[in-house]
Amino acid sequence: MILKGKYEHEGVDLSTYIETSMIRAFRSASGQIERERDYDKLLRVCTENALISVLVAEKVQKEFDPDMLITSHGIYSTYGPFYEYFKGKGKKTITW
Numbered sequence: 001m002i003l004k005g006k007y008e009h010e011g012v013d014l015s016t017y018i019e020t021s022m023i024r025a026f027r028s029a030s031g032q033i034e035r036e037r038d039y040d041k042l043l044r045v046c047t048e049n050a051l052i053s054v055l056v057a058e059k060v061q062k063e064f065d066p067d068m069l070i071t072s073h074g075i076y077s078t079y080g081p082f083y084e085y086f087k088g089k090g091k092k093t094i095t096w
Helices: 015-026 039-064 076-088
Strands: 068-071 092-095
Touching (some): 015 039
């Protein structure tokens, strides 16, 4: 299991998003993914994705200061940190 708080950037906990991405990729379950052969490689990829997602959110906030966020996803390392960043800023967030 990915420890909460271990992967964090600017108040956004990336742990849940990294773990859900890995569970999805391995078609596995929490507590089981560590046994997968490519665990370390996928952990690095999902961590990088999550970090890029929140860094892009910071840039969007700085350049556009949106009033709301509408997104097709709020989970996984590619979408979740972006969503969480704006939710944490008190922006209205809509996902479907």
